[in-house]
Amino acid sequence: MRIWSIHPKYLDSRGLVALWRETLLARNVLENKTKGYKNHPQLNRFKESHKASECINQYLCEIYKEAKRRNYRFNRDKIDQNYEPLTITVTTGQLDFEVKHLKAKLNLSDRKKLKEPSIAKYSESHPLFEVVEGGIEPWEKF
Numbered sequence: 682m683r684i685w686s687i688h689p690k691y692l693d694s695r696g697l698v699a700l701w702r703e704t705l706l707a708r709n710v711l712e713n714k715t716k717g718y719k720n721h722p723q724l725n726r727f728k729e730s731h732k733a734s735e736c737i738n739q740y741l742c743e744i745y746k747e748a749k750r751r752n753y754r755f756n757r758d759k760i761d762q763n764y765e766p767l768t769i770t771v772t773t774g775q776l777d778f779e780v781k782h783l784k785a786k787l788n789l790s791d792r793k794k795l796k797e798p799s800i801a802k803y804s805e806s807h808p809l810f811e812v813v814e815g816g817i818e819p820w821e822k823f
Contacts, residue, residue: 682707684723684740686771687779688805689747693791696783701744701755708737722820726769735764740809772815776806778823 682703689697707724709715711733718724727733738761748755780803787795794800806812817823 682718682721682723684727685779685783686775686806686810687783687803688807689744690750690805691780691783691800691803692747693787693794694751694753695790696786697744697748697751697753701741701748704737704741704744705759708734708741711737722822725820726771726818730767730769732765732767734761736767736769736809738762738764739766740807743808767809768811769809770813771806771810772813772818774816775818775821776812778817778821 683700684704684707685692685700689700692700706715706718707721707727710718710721710724711727724733727736730736741760742762742764745755745757745760784795784800787800
């Protein structure tokens with residue numbers, strides 16, 4: 682499971698669909714609706730926010746917006762739209778790590794996406810995250 686800190690616009694089509702599915706699963710975990718993945722490190726930052734359900738729905742909304750921009754048909758009804766906008770911090774080191782990880786994935790799966798100018802000049806995190814200085818997050822598995 683990877684809940685990207687980078688903006689979903691940088692993902693290829695397979696990555697965006699996978700992110701949607703994985704985030705829906707993550708929400709089920711955070712809402713105690715499934716037994717699997719309960720201790721997945723990617724969920725720690727949501728759990729630590731004290732409003733995990735609102736944060737994960739806010740995260741899903743941005744994925745939905747990107748999917749809609751690409752004319753994909755994700756089901757908006759799967760998202761609880763009643764959330765208070767919040768932020769979670771993410772470090773510059775984590776974002777750098779994720780960009781390198783994404784570029785390696787795109788090099789294998791979608792070289793056309795890799796060559797897009799937005800990927801080469803990456804600069805944007807998912808809107809849920811406030812970027813702060815620091816290294817790779819302690820929950821990251823690499």
